[in-house]
Amino acid sequence: MTRQSYATEIRIIRLMCTGRVDLAFVIRALQRGADGVIVGGCWPGECHYVTEGNYDALGNSLVGGKLLDLVGLSRKRLRLEWISAAEGTRFAEIMSDFAGQLRELGPLGEGEGIAPDDLRIRLEALSRLVPWLKLMEREKLRVPVRSEEAYREFYGSDAVDRVFSGIVADQLAMSQTLLLLEERPHSTREIAERLDLTPSDVSRHMANTSRQGLVTYDSKENRYVLAR
Secondary structure, three states: OOOOOOOOOOOOOOOOOHHHOOHHHHHHHHHOOOOOEEEEEOOOOOOOOOOOHHHHHHHHHHHHHHHHHHOOOOHHHEEEEEOOOOOHHHHHHHHHHHHHHHHHHOOOOHHHOOOHHHHHHHHHHHHHHHHHHHHHHHHHOOOOOOOHHHHHHHHOOHHHHHHHHHHHHHHHHHHHHHHHHHHOOEOHHHHHHHHOOOHHHHHHHHHHHHHOOOEEEEOOOOEEEEOO
8 A cells, every 4th residue: 555545534523613622532533543633613713602712722733743743643644724614615625635645644653654553552642641631731831822823832832842852751651651561561672662762761761650659670571560
């Protein structure tokens, strides 16, 4: 199956407000075989609800793009577009463009050179990360002004990049490690190779999870195992 030949299917799910499009929905769609997800919402300033949920959708899409980066998937697989109910032609053009973009990227995971088992682990780790991320957002990822410019400037800032490359990446790595250990015991080298981490990073994550009582080290087998 080449990138140019595989079939692209676009599924449309209608919700009353894009603010209801939880990150968990996006990840679940990818877990169930979607090669990409596109969210279409009202233009900023034209929300039908006082909550202005399209800004929540914008925040989720920007966070989602960073999460895809962290697991080695193209952030182009998640797209947000502003489309009013009167813009039928624009809607058709955007869907056609997105389908072409996905064909160019190739099947999810395969297009990025990620093995199916590793893709499953990475997506499941993202899924498990969402509840924690929502709590963390309240403390470190609150945008002070509801405007598209403010959201894009905030999520594109060095400060937010440091949050994702630091505590978010660490939490994701620990989640992936626990998933690997659910399969079988792993050595430091095996974990490092599967997750593309350095052995020192693995040791640091294992120290943290050991302190939490989640894993232990089997000195006879020289492998980490889940705590019983």
